[in-house]
Amino acid sequence: MDLFSRTWAALRAAVAALPDSEFAKPSGCRGWLVRDLVCHLVIDAQDVLITLVTPASSVVTHDAVTYWSLADTLPSGDDPLDALIVRLAAAYEDPALLKFHLDDVGAAAGRAADLADPGMRVSTQEMVLTAGDYLSAYVLEWTLHHLDLVAHLTSVPGPPAEGLTATRSLLEKIGGTAFPASFSDEDVLLVATGRRSPSEAEREVLGDLTARLPFVLG
Template identity: 75%
Template sequence: MDLFSRSWTALRTAVAELSDEDFAQPSGCTGWLVRDLVCHLVIDAQDVLITLVTPAEGEPTCDAVTYWTVAETPPTGDDPLDALIVRLAAAYQEPWLLKFRLDDVGSAAGRAAELADPHLRVGTRDAVLTAGDYLSAYVLEWTLHHLDLIAHLPDAAQPPAEGLARSREMLEQIAGSAFPASFSDKDALLVGTGRRAPTDAENAELGALAAKLPLVIG
C-alpha cells in the first residue's frame, strides 16, 4: 500500500509539472494525447474512491495479479469508452482545469488509500479482493500510465524505481515467465505490454516468451 502511494504521488507530480504545450503531445496510449491520458487518470482516481467504499461479502476471487485480464488484441483507440475520454478531455479546454481536477480527486484517492484497512474485502469489476491487493494491483496501472505520460517527453521525471520493479514482477507473473535479466524494468514493461516493439536482439533473448507478447492488460 505504501508503494501505491509513492507511485500515485509520483504520477500526479509528473502531471503537475507538465507545461500547457505538453498536454497536446501524444501519449503512449494509442489514440490519446497527454490531455486524454490525464483525463483517464481522473476517472481512475474516481474508481479507486468508489472501490474503497464498496465492501464485499464472500471470499476473494482474485489478488493483485489475477485482478488483471489479458486481451487478445491491442487497443486501437476506436473503442467507445476510449473515444469518450477524448471528448471529456476536450471539454476541459484549459490544461490547468485538468491539473486542478486530478489534484483534487487524486489527493482524495491517495488519502483514502492511506486510511484503508488492507484486509477489507472490496468489490469491483464483478470481482472480490482485499483492499490491499486492489491497491497493489494499481501500482502496475500507475507505473504503466506514468510511462505513457512521458513517452514523448524526454525531460519528464521517470516512475519510481521500486514501482518499476514491482510492476515487472507482476507482469512476469501474468506472463508466467520472467523477462531476460538484460532487460531493464522499464524495457520489460514497454516491450511486454506492446508499448514498443522489441529489437531483433531483444526478440532473440525473449525466446519462447516472445510468442506470448504483447500482454494487453486491462
C-alpha cells in the same frame, strides 16, 4: 500500500509540473494525447475512491495478479469508453482545469488508500479483493501510465524505480513467465505490453517468448 501511495504521488506530481503546451502532445497510449491520458487518470482516481467505499461481505475471488486478464489484441482507440475519454478531455479546454481536477480527486484517492485497512474486502467489476491486493494491482496501472505520460516528454521524470520493479514482478506473474535478467525493468514493461517493439537483439534473447507478446492487459 506504501508503494501505491509513492507511485500515485509521483505520477500526480509529474502531471502537475507539465507546461500547458505538453498536453497536446502524444502519449504512450495509442490514439491518446497527454490530455486524454490525464483525463483517464481522473477516472481511475474516481474508481479507486468508489472501490474503497464499496465493502464486500462475500469471499475473496481475486488478488493483485488475477485482477488483471490478458486480451488478444491491442486497443485501437475505437472503444466507446476510449472515445468518451477523448471528448471529456477536450471539454476541459484549459489544461489548468484538468490538472486541478486530477489534483483534487487524486489527492482524495490517495488519502482514502492511506486510511484503508489492507485486509478489508472490497468489490469492483464483479470481483472481490482485499484492499491491499486491489491497491497493489493499481501500482501496475500507475507505473505503466507514468511511462505513457513521459513517452514523448524527455524533460519529465519517469516512475519510481521501486514501482518499475514491482510492476515487472506482477506482470511476469500475470503472464506466467520471467523475462531475461538482461532486460531492465522499464524495457520489460515497454516490450511486454506492446508499448514498443523489441529490437532484433532483444528478440534473440527473448526466444520463444517473442511469439507470446504483447501482453494486452484488461
